[in-house]
Amino acid sequence: MTKKDKAIEILKILREKFGHPKCALDYNSPFELLVAVILSAQCTDVRVNIVTKTLFKVANTPEDFANMPLLEIEELVRSTGFFRNKAKNIKLCSEQLLEKYNGDIPKSMEELTKLAGVGRKTANVVRGEIWGLADGITVDTHVRRLSNLIGFVNIEDPIKIEKELMKFVPKKDWIDFSHLLILQGRDICIARRPKCDICEIKEFCNYGNKKNFNS
DNA sequence: CTCCCGATAT
């Protein structure tokens, strides 16, 4: 079975399980999504949503953050971890958006990844969510883990993983592919304790096929 | 490569 066939089968099974996948981060504007994704680095979406619920009542535009004292932003985002970096990046990114793009979010990958705190993963998420654009595949910690366990790749670098996945995952499925692997990663293929015994895509997974690492 | 870093599950 080719990797492409495997990917298509997995997509089919996970679509039946999860339906049409959507971003788990709460937001009401492209800018709010951008901030939420910056905050989501090494932090659960559940935690990010708790923080942004309060944060966006205080500030939810580039102007708001550009004018807010850094220490105040730090306190508001503290519980997401890496809070000094994240606060600094959100403020700097807001200033960059105002200076270069009149407060709007640029569409291109190149422009997005030049913004403070915005790497390839964040840019992929924003582009896919806001405009349905995908000239890349979002590779986060879940996509990386599952791609290796399933046997799609045998590397750890997210950029290289993305390039490999793009070779055989049908382009029309790039956005859903990431969403669905992330959902399966949270639900079943948990890093600490994968529930291979009840995994719906076990038969397509190198790891789950070898042995039943259950409960 | 290292550093950033709090909350949570195990």
Next chain:
DNA sequence: ATATCAGGAG
């Protein structure tokens, strides 16, 4: 106690 959570910058 320790690994892990929708990573990015220097």
